[in-house]
Amino acid sequence: MISQEFVNKIFNQEKKFVSRAITLVESGSDSATELLKAIHKNTGKAYRIGITGPPGAGKSTLTNQLTKFYRKQNKTVGIIAVDPTSPFTGGALLGDRVRMSEIGVDPGVFIRSMATRGSLGGLSKKTIDAADILDAAGYDYIILETVGVGQSELDIANTTDSTIVVLVPESGDSIQAMKAGLMEIADFFVLNKSDRPGSESAIMALRTILMMRDHTENDWLPNIIKAIASENFGIQEIADEIERHKTFLEQNQMLVKKRAEHFRIRIKEIVELKIKENLWRGDRSMWLNNSLKKVVDGEESPYQIADLLLSNVIFNSTK
Amino acid sequence: MISQEFVNKIFNQEKKFVSRAITLVESGSDSATELLKAIHKNTGKAYRIGITGPPGAGKSTLTNQLTKFYRKQNKTVGIIAVDPTSPFTGGALLGDRVRMSEIGVDPGVFIRSMATRGSLGGLSKKTIDAADILDAAGYDYIILETVGVGQSELDIANTTDSTIVVLVPESGDSIQAMKAGLMEIADFFVLNKSDRPGSESAIMALRTILMMRDHTENDWLPNIIKAIASENFGIQEIADEIERHKTFLEQNQMLVKKRAEHFRIRIKEIVELKIKENLWRGDRSMWLNNSLKKVVDGEESPYQIADLLLSNVIFNSTK
Numbered sequence: 001m002i003s004q005e006f007v008n009k010i011f012n013q014e015k016k017f018v019s020r021a022i023t024l025v026e027s028g029s030d031s032a033t034e035l036l037k038a039i040h041k042n043t044g045k046a047y048r049i050g051i052t053g054p055p056g057a058g059k060s061t062l063t064n065q066l067t068k069f070y071r072k073q074n075k076t077v078g079i080i081a082v083d084p085t086s087p088f089t090g091g092a093l094l095g096d097r098v099r100m101s102e103i104g105v106d107p108g109v110f111i112r113s114m115a116t117r118g119s120l121g122g123l124s125k126k127t128i129d130a131a132d133i134l135d136a137a138g139y140d141y142i143i144l145e146t147v148g149v150g151q152s153e154l155d156i157a158n159t160t161d162s163t164i165v166v167l168v169p170e171s172g173d174s175i176q177a178m179k180a181g182l183m184e185i186a187d188f189f190v191l192n193k194s195d196r197p198g199s200e201s202a203i204m205a206l207r208t209i210l211m212m213r214d215h216t217e218n219d220w221l222p223n224i225i226k227a228i229a230s231e232n233f234g235i236q237e238i239a240d241e242i243e244r245h246k247t248f249l250e251q252n253q254m255l256v257k258k259r260a261e262h263f264r265i266r267i268k269e270i271v272e273l274k275i276k277e278n279l280w281r282g283d284r285s286m287w288l289n290n291s292l293k294k295v296v297d298g299e300e301s302p303y304q305i306a307d308l309l310l311s312n313v314i315f316n317s318t319k
Numbered sequence: 320m321i322s323q324e325f326v327n328k329i330f331n332q333e334k335k336f337v338s339r340a341i342t343l344v345e346s347g348s349d350s351a352t353e354l355l356k357a358i359h360k361n362t363g364k365a366y367r368i369g370i371t372g373p374p375g376a377g378k379s380t381l382t383n384q385l386t387k388f389y390r391k392q393n394k395t396v397g398i399i400a401v402d403p404t405s406p407f408t409g410g411a412l413l414g415d416r417v418r419m420s421e422i423g424v425d426p427g428v429f430i431r432s433m434a435t436r437g438s439l440g441g442l443s444k445k446t447i448d449a450a451d452i453l454d455a456a457g458y459d460y461i462i463l464e465t466v467g468v469g470q471s472e473l474d475i476a477n478t479t480d481s482t483i484v485v486l487v488p489e490s491g492d493s494i495q496a497m498k499a500g501l502m503e504i505a506d507f508f509v510l511n512k513s514d515r516p517g518s519e520s521a522i523m524a525l526r527t528i529l530m531m532r533d534h535t536e537n538d539w540l541p542n543i544i545k546a547i548a549s550e551n552f553g554i555q556e557i558a559d560e561i562e563r564h565k566t567f568l569e570q571n572q573m574l575v576k577k578r579a580e581h582f583r584i585r586i587k588e589i590v591e592l593k594i595k596e597n598l599w600r601g602d603r604s605m606w607l608n609n610s611l612k613k614v615v616d617g618e619e620s621p622y623q624i625a626d627l628l629l630s631n632v633i634f635n636s637t638k
Contacts, residue, residue: 033622040620260611263621267607267614268599270625275598275632276591288586292579295586301359302582303352306589313594314633 002035011042013076013137015110021137022112025129036129039136044259046078046135047246050160051145052153052185057166058192061229062238063145067103069235070141076108078134082115082127082146082156110134124155125269131159157185158265161255162245164238166190167206169198183209186222187245190238194226220248284309321353330361332395332456334429341431344448355448358455363578365397365454366565370464371472371504372485377511380548381485381557382464386422388554389460395427397453401434401446401465401475429453443474444588450478476504477584480574481564483557485509486525488517502528505541506564509557513545539567603628 009017021039025032049066051059060081067077103109114127127144134142146156157163165186191203203224210222225241227234249255288309294300328336340358344351368385370378379400386396423430433446446463453461465475476482484505510522522543529541544560546553568574607628613619 037620037622040614040622041617044615044617256615260615263611263614264607267610267621267624267628270621271598271628272591272595274625274629275594279590279594280587288583291586292582295359295582296363296575296579298360298363301356302586302589303356303359305586306593309586309590310593 002031002038007035007038010039010133010137013139015107018110018133018137019112021133022130025133026114026126028126032129036132039132042136042138043132044135046131046139046142047162047242048131048135048142048144048160049242050153050156050163050185051143051166052147052156052163053166053192054168054171055147057168057171058229059145059147059166062164062166062190062192062227062235063143064103065229065232065235066143066238067109069239071103071106071108074108075140076110076138077103078110078131078137078139078142079112080127080130080134080142080144081111081113082124082144110137110139124159125266125273127156128159128266154185159262161249161258162187162242164188164190164242166192167202168193169196169202171202183222187220188222188241189224190227190234191224192227192229194234195228199226220245279313321350321357326354326357329358329452329456332458334426337429337452337456338431340452341449344452345433345445347445351448355451358451361455361457362451363454365450365458365461366481366561367450367454367461367463367479368561369472369475369479369482369504370462370485371466371475371482372509372511373487373490374466376485376487376490377548378464378466378485381483381509381511381546381554382462383422384548384551384554385462385557386428388558390422390425390427393427394459395429395457397429397450397456397458397461398431399446399449399453399461399463400430400432401443401463429456429458443478444585444592446475447478447585473504478581480568480577481506481561483507483509483561485511486521487512488515488521490521502541506539507541507560508543509546509553510543511546511548513553514547518545539564598632 006017006021010021021035024035051063053059063079063081067079070077104111112130114130131142131144144156144160146153163185165188167189169191189206191199191206203226206224210224223241225234225237227238229235246255249258288305291300291305291308295302295305325336325340329340340354343354370382372378382398382400386398389396422428431449433449450461450463463475463479465472482504484507486508488510508525510518510525522545525543529543542560544553544556546557548554565574568577607624610619610624610627614621614624
């Protein structure tokens, strides 16, 4: 049971209780669902920013500087660093977290790392739940930072209002290759460490790809902003671009539409996860286990067994 | 409708029809399911090998050399190169494919690349379906090659009999970090490019981690094999280790158990994908769309809407 007292402490932005609430949503328990239902009416006020890019692009440094910038404007910031823990990129993020300890002690900043290996679907659900907690707690900006290694950056883009893709000049070679995925999710690009060689050609490669996209006059065109996050260069420009994108979305009623679409994706995911849980409880799992010998022996195909399992799930029409 | 003639041409290992069959399973259509049901009784004879590792570890070169080795023994080989198309690693694989053209013209070798961005779940299903086609076509060995970037290598390990994790000396730094994931899936390790500096310390780091694992006397202990795939060094040892692992699995009735477990995971995935399809057809999607405004306005939480959607899905018990 979730007490109104607990909910109020979250609404009052009491860090200890905000932290406890996120731990609760990480558990995915029924109380977590109850809490998320209870706080929903207080969400929707925060502006959600996604920061993604390859390992080593300087995402954490940029998050760090952007947070300091917002703090100088007296805005509060909640940060969720999502680590899909790729077996080959692991490790690196820990150092980034340590670097962030400077802003972590600021009472107007909340930082949380979330990592789960092998269940990206579940991770994105919990990340969004945690963002809701921070939103209800009244943080003005919520930054979701994730290393882009396939699926996770798409999941995160499906929950943020503005998505920033951070690249470095060395990413130049792969810019052609990443056309499909990142071009769709980037509201703008940051070319970090832009004092390094290859900076101008990376920007030209990006521009070329951006220009080839279909667009009409009223479309948002992603900008490319040069930055050196470690020297605090370009941070003002990034914050300005976020505001420009926010204003664009608001003026075109697109913020509401974007958020509705995000809720649609999220509700579907919640429903699907719940169905999976129900599906494999009890006798259906047992029946499946008892059928496996016939499949291994070649008597029945996996698809025939699946058909039988499906034949007793009934979808009534929605009233 | 799938004709018996088509099925027979697959059984006869006619490349053109094997290729057509894989294109069909990639479509995911009802005919694909029909075909997979029809060929199932002829599967289970091939030995399935997974090769995974970080970008640049030399997986394709190793696949190439191992294939040539098997061909000298008059064994046929089917290769599926899975490319989860990470936005940041993309590109690289294309070159690898070109390199493989040498073995691709061999009538006893079948090569296919499969890539789908943003639907890893669906990709692994199709990869396994394609492996079934190659199995039914009578290829002796099936090699599933995938770049390890999070989820895909786990999916692949869930369908192969032996999984090889390929590393290079430079991977040393991340070996500590990858404990959890890759240790579970590796039946053995290949340290490729082992003439490079750092080779011995990478092996020691791996050994230390392997020794810390819980194990009993009868467990399989993953070996570490040194190789320089580009110079054909270590290939015999890799092939020997695959045979040793195969014999181990067979002697302990573990091959049958492992395959049964893989079928269990696969059938669950087929059922879940099918349920998703049924779930969001027609009026349920419409009802969801009509509910979104209330969610955006804060009146109802996504979890409340999910509860309502779930209330009319009924799970009958399995006869």
